[in-house]
Amino acid sequence: MVNDENNDCHIYYVQTTKTKKLNEKKVAILILIIIILFALIFIAKNLIDLIFTSKDYQAQILAIQEWEKAELARKQEEERLRKLRIPKLTQEGKENLSNIYHSEQKRAFLTFDDGPSSVTPTILDTLKQENIKATFFVLGSRVDALPETAKRIYEEGHFIANHGYSHSYSAIYSSPQAVLDEFNKCNESVKKAIGVPEYNSHLFRFPGGFPGGPYVDIKVQARELLSQNDILYVDWNALSGDAETTKPTVEFEMQRIQETVSNKNSVVILMHDAQAKKVTAEALPQIISWLKQNGYEFKTFYDIIK
Numbered sequence: 349m350v351n352d353e354n355n356d357c358h359i360y361y362v363q364t365t366k367t368k369k370l371n372e373k374k375v376a377i378l379i380l381i382i383i384i385l386f387a388l389i390f391i392a393k394n395l396i397d398l399i400f401t402s403k404d405y406q407a408q409i410l411a412i413q414e415w416e417k418a419e420l421a422r423k424q425e426e427e428r429l430r431k432l433r434i435p436k437l438t439q440e441g442k443e444n445l446s447n448i449y450h451s452e453q454k455r456a457f458l459t460f461d462d463g464p465s466s467v468t469p470t471i472l473d474t475l476k477q478e479n480i481k482a483t484f485f486v487l488g489s490r491v492d493a494l495p496e497t498a499k500r501i502y503e504e505g506h507f508i509a510n511h512g513y514s515h516s517y518s519a520i521y522s523s524p525q526a527v528l529d530e531f532n533k534c535n536e537s538v539k540k541a542i543g544v545p546e547y548n549s550h551l552f553r554f555p556g557g558f559p560g561g562p563y564v565d566i567k568v569q570a571r572e573l574l575s576q577n578d579i580l581y582v583d584w585n586a587l588s589g590d591a592e593t594t595k596p597t598v599e600f601e602m603q604r605i606q607e608t609v610s611n612k613n614s615v616v617i618l619m620h621d622a623q624a625k626k627v628t629a630e631a632l633p634q635i636i637s638w639l640k641q642n643g644y645e646f647k648t649f650y651d652i653i654k
Contacts, residue, residue, distance in 0.1 A: 435653040437550040444652040445580050451614035456644040458482040463621030464497035470629040481648045485553045488513035488534030495541035502542040507648040509551040510534050521563035527570035552581045584618035590628045598631040
């Protein structure tokens with residue numbers, strides 16, 4: 349006789365064991381699936397981060413490259429402008445200077461002798477406001493005294509020409525070589541002040557002007573010596589009269605400008621940059637206004653020495 353109760357228990361036990369093992373297998377599979385999912389999520393996240401990081405890195409590289417290009421372009425432009433501010437005497441420049449007083453178009457060269465001085469900033473402020481460039485025939489001794497002012501003249505685009513070092517007639521006109529020495533000494537002062545070792549204006553104005561006077565023979569010989577050293581000279585054909593009287597007024601200077609400019613097309617106007625001539629700085633806005641009204645275009649010797 350078969351014991352059905354015992355068989356039922358055995359069957360139940362077997363089924364329970366199988367069910368338990370099946371459940372454990374399912375749980376293991378589920379855990380494995382979960383682990384795989386987390387791994388995939390982790391991998392995907394890292395891939396995404398890597399992609400974005402790579403894009404950010406590439407963007408940074410591109411930004412750096414663009415900055416380097418812009419910086420190179422900026423430096424090249426600075427160098428181009430720096431070179432443009434260094435006068436280079438050519439045959440064309442020599443011919444231009446020989447024809448300085450001849451022009452089909454009306455043009456005015458504003459020139460200031462004897463600076464820099466305490467008045468120079470006022471002159472520069474006016475020129476900057478009017479957007480006009482001028483030419484400064486500086487003295488080396490004054491450049492040594494006010495190097496920052498000389499540097500401002502240069503950096504604001506004005507032409508720095510040479511008026512010798514001392515302005516002492518007995519010293520500068522002691523010999524033709526003394527004239528050249530004064531030019532060179534002044535030029536060294538300018539180079540140091542503006543920080544441009546290769547600067548040379550190639551342009552000199554004799555203190556007191558070239559023609560006439562007790563030193564005319566020395567000047568003639570000095571002119572030849574200067575020419576042999578690629579140095580030109582220029583005087584003027586109009587003036588403000590600020591050296592003609594000890595106490596000039598704005599009205600007096602305006603009258604002298606109008607009288608000496610007259611109907612000339614090309615005018616090189618003599619003015620002075622000195623504390624004793626501060627009325628010239630006061631008259632400058634009116635001088636500029638009058639020249640504009642009469643159709644003059646303003647030039648510097650950058651337009652000539654090239």
